[in-house]
Amino acid sequence: MHPQHSSYPFRRPSGRFTVSFCGNRITSTNAAKLVKNRRWPRTHFLNSVSVLAATALLGAFTAHAKDHVDLQFWDMIWGPPEYIDTGKALVAQFNQEHPDITVTYRSVPWNNWYQTFLTAIGSGTAPDVSTGAGYQAVQLYDQGAILPIDDVIGQWKTDGKLDDFLPKTIDTLKYDNHYVALPWAIDIRVWYYRKDLFEQAHLQPPTSWQELKTVAQALTKADKDQYGLVACGDTLGSHYLYTLILNNGGGLFTKDRKIDLGSDRNLEALQFLSELVQNHNVYPASAGYHDDDEVSAFSQGKGAITLHAPGLAGRLPKIRDKIGLLKPLTGPHGEQGTIFWVNNIMLYKQSKHPAEAKIFLQWWSEHEKDLWTKGHVTQLPVRKSFAADPYLQDNPETAFILSNYVPVGKNTATHATEIFPKLNDVEGEGVMQTLVQNLLQGKDVNASVKEASDRLKSIMTD
């Protein structure tokens, strides 16, 4: 930002007024003497040069001392602080088991993740392997940066190892007839509710949209600052829209990837949310809320129902036993559905050691159960063997989500047959956030949908 100050480019001060500075008059002969006496301390200079040279040579030598392969593994932050420690420990275990490969673990924050990867790719410093969001591999593949893993998948198919993966997860990451990444976890959106508020009002948790509407009305007591639902207006807010649309059998796209936001099923879903808002059953500040605000409001009972990622009970330990999960809601046409993303592990074309990178990739995929048991990742595993682990089975929340929500999960590409690069732009550009903010402010559905449609088309085609 430009400095805010008093500056006068338009009028020059003349400097005609006289100023006297503390009596010390510097004459030019004095000045000349000062300059003469300043000498370069030559010896000091030479010393520092030689030290620098020595260090540089030393560095060059030690760099070539190792004889084996170095890999860079970039892992997004998928859980609480202990996640990073677990990741590092797991990498250390790999390094131990494979003496000729050394993997360096780097934790990458979510903030501006796309820029981080683009920057690295653009300057030739991409990692060898990385984890990433649901459409990262596909989008970067389109930019020519990803190394497909058809051979890995092919080998596992022959060995029967693919059976350990939940159905659909491997094939979701197929694009342009190549497998562009391995799936490793599922992120999904589920409905939570406050059991205590429901009990107080003698209500049963809803199972359909109609029931949701009714209980939301019953649970709204504006004077007590309590509402049926609390939502938010950021990225999580946009997930409300995806969830409802997919729940109703709708989808953002047609089979051939044309924007179809205004389809009947979609409009029906968006109308549903809009009606909840018009009936004043959604917390009024929701449009301006972030994820954090929504969670806080839910914990304070400002909303009795909310949509969130798995692990909400863990985030609110104090009211853990007051938090329950709704079964996936049945829409007006009898369908169920929710939004999910299959998160990736991918290899990069810039890797100088693709063979070793593939070894690490396979090892990581097979051994990463620690990330759940010790790292406390809140997302769901794609491997049935991991899902069967007591850590996950004993957690009622996780078990419930695995058996109820994951089977009905769909991705944002629906109804297109496979995911594609532009999905990242669609999610990242902000158009769906604007749409949910519009709906949460009670603005007209049709006008808002038209606006969002145009904007989506612009993102897809421009």
Added chain:
Amino acid sequence: MPRAAIQSSQRVAPTLLVRGLPIERLPYLLLLPSLTLICLIELYPFLSGVSYSLHKGTLLSTGNFVALDNYVRLFNSPDFYNSLSFSFFFALFNVVFSYLIGLGLALFLNLDFPGRGLCRVLLLIPWIVPAVVSIVSWKWLIADRGGLVNIILATFGLGPIYFLSQSGWAMVAVIVIKIWRSFPFMMLSLLAQLQVIDRTLYEAGKLDGASHWQLFWHITLPHLKNISIVQAILMVIWSINDFETPFLLTQGGPSNATENLILLSYRYTFGRNDIGRGSAVAILTLVLLVVLATLMLHQQRKIA
């Protein structure tokens, strides 16, 4: 002019000859480092920006040449007009109100009372603190029911206003915060100008029986005209270029209500990975600023 005896440790600046006249290299050398940096950091990007705006590029690749297509699409896009209008109102309200408040406080601080120096210093604080700090403080005051503003409203029986959750109120909030951050600058410049107005003018006016208002209108204001226009120009430029205030508070929402031209360019570039359109918006903003500044300078010359 005879040269004095030159000691061996002193050098004479070598002179160039152009058309037979000596030209000192020194001023050019003095400007050179600054000029180089300016060319690197602003001229080169400007030219690149123009080039990007004529192509359809992403942050990874330059893309195809599309001539004025980006501009045409912009002019057909409601987003552009939305951000243009918000930039306009943001600048307008900011300049007007920060000026009025600054003038009022400058007149007040021009009065002679003990401790006015202290007051003057303390009133500069909104301008001095980092934008983030301002936003954190205001956000707490206006966020949710428990914020101070809503508590005050509640005592008057008025309902809670969820400033950050409603497009209209969010715009109001952003503008108010900007005015709060801007007025000290106006106040300071106006005060400085007030303090050099010859007091005898006022005394003469009072002898002639002029009222306070007439003194203000006929003596004070004319003296302030020049500086006022200058400050207004600067404030308009800073308002239109302001990324921090709207971004930190609302990130341009809700519903893109507080998205100004700069935020729009940012969204196109980093949200949509479309540097063609992002650069086009930025260039249009520059054009707008140049036009505005020229117009206002014209006004200033007319008056001066």
Added chain:
Amino acid sequence: MKFNFKWLLLLVGLAVVFIVDFPILTVILNSFRTTDSILSSRNILPDQPTLTNYFYINTRTHFWTFLLNSGIVALASTALGTGLAALAGFAMSRFRLRVLGIYNQALLIVQMFPLILAIIPLFVMFRRLDLVNNFVPVILVYTVTQLPFATWMLRSYFDSVPKELDEAARVDGCSRLRGFVQIVLPLSTPGIAAVAIFSFLFSYNEFFISSVFLRDENRMTMPVGIQSFMQQYSTDWGGLMASAALAMVPTLILFLFIQKYMISGATAGAVKG
């Protein structure tokens, strides 16, 4: 009577100051309250002042790293900027050439240049050089954005050093440059100090450029760090208030040093020449 009126004015002044600076005051006061207390308390003064927020940001966030990064970037850009501005300001003060008039216009354009226009190509350029998350681009951009202001301010300070001193030096055989370094500069130290502190202040406060180039948590400057905290933990008011309060401290300290320069600088410019 007059005496009472003056004290009344002071009272009004203090009331205005209280209202205007109230948001800042609340940040400082709230930093000594826990988040729960902030949300529930109705008093202005904290009931049970506590330092937990400060301990929290000390141990759980990278706050000191942010501060250090801010310091490095601001210091480097101030040194570079003030140096370049001094040279250019001297040229503008002592010479009357057309190129200087053009340079003045250029400074005007730099002043009104929308940074986003520079940021996009610079980001692409520095990304190719793998200099994103590096201080260098930020320092360079800050230097350039400070140049107009610093140059104009320094020029007016140099203008106030009588040209006769320069002439005297030249007669004695000093080159103009040495005359500048030996005579004009030392006499302008207050002005240079003021400009330097100004530049430091605005570099320290700056958010946009840092947020684009310095994204790594170890490289973020203080404003970006606080913003990221605000986005992620939007309900942790205690931590946020403490961060904001601490972040303000260097600003306020520097401000104390230069506030009289700001006022005298404004006055100097107001003198009709």
